[in-house]
Amino acid sequence: MKRIAIYPGSFDPITKGHMDVIERGLSFMDKVIVSVADYSRKHLLFTTEERVNLIKNIYRGNDRVEVDKFDGLLVDYLDKKGINIILRGLRAVSDFEYEFQMVLANRKLNSKMETVFLTPGEEYFFISSSIVKEIASLKGDVSRLVPEVVVQALRKKFNY
Numbered sequence: 001m002k003r004i005a006i007y008p009g010s011f012d013p014i015t016k017g018h019m020d021v022i023e024r025g026l027s028f029m030d031k032v033i034v035s036v037a038d039y040s041r042k043h044l045l046f047t048t049e050e051r052v053n054l055i056k057n058i059y060r061g062n063d064r065v066e067v068d069k070f071d072g073l074l075v076d077y078l079d080k081k082g083i084n085i086i087l088r089g090l091r092a093v094s095d096f097e098y099e100f101q102m103v104l105a106n107r108k109l110n111s112k113m114e115t116v117f118l119t120p121g122e123e124y125f126f127i128s129s130s131i132v133k134e135i136a137s138l139k140g141d142v143s144r145l146v147p148e149v150v151v152q153a154l155r156k157k158f159n160y
């Protein structure tokens with residue numbers, strides 16, 4: 001049986017930190033499905049389509065990484081896919097409370113779901129999509145934080 005994990009998130013936009021988590025996930029899973037949350041509630045820079053396409057662009061040709069989107073409850077989406085493993089990155093103590101809350105909420109909603117936390121390399125500890133957007137909005141260099149396709153997409157959004 002294939003081991004498949006769902007890596008859910010906003011990915012607004014995907015960063016090298018996310019990519020490090022995906023790579024680590026692939027070291028013990030057969031496939032990682034990167035699932036972009038199709039929200040309207042949160043204030044996002046990129047549309048769902050744009051976020052999905054950026055990730056697809058990065059992993060084109062890699063058949064162990066699939067890109068998808070979901071709306072509604074994460075546990076319902078996993079259930080529909082017949083998958084019970086959620087992959088999440090955990091950077092620092094500050095991530096912990098939110099992530100812990102999410103695990104407990106998801107478990108209350110569906111007791112079969114398990115969340116696997118992976119810690120990115122320490123060079124990626126400070127990267128977050130919010131930091132990347134802030135730097136890019138001030139026309140700073142984000143090329144060490146995100147892959148080239150994302151650099152270009154940010155430049156287009158912020159006209160620089």
Ligand code: PNS
Nearest residue numbers: 008009010011037072073074075102105
């Ligand atoms: O990258 P993010 O914003 O930290 O990702 C959060 C995400 C999308 C994984 C989380 O908000 C989520 O699962 N949303 C779907 C709605 C849901 O299932 N909520 C209940 C669990 S908290």
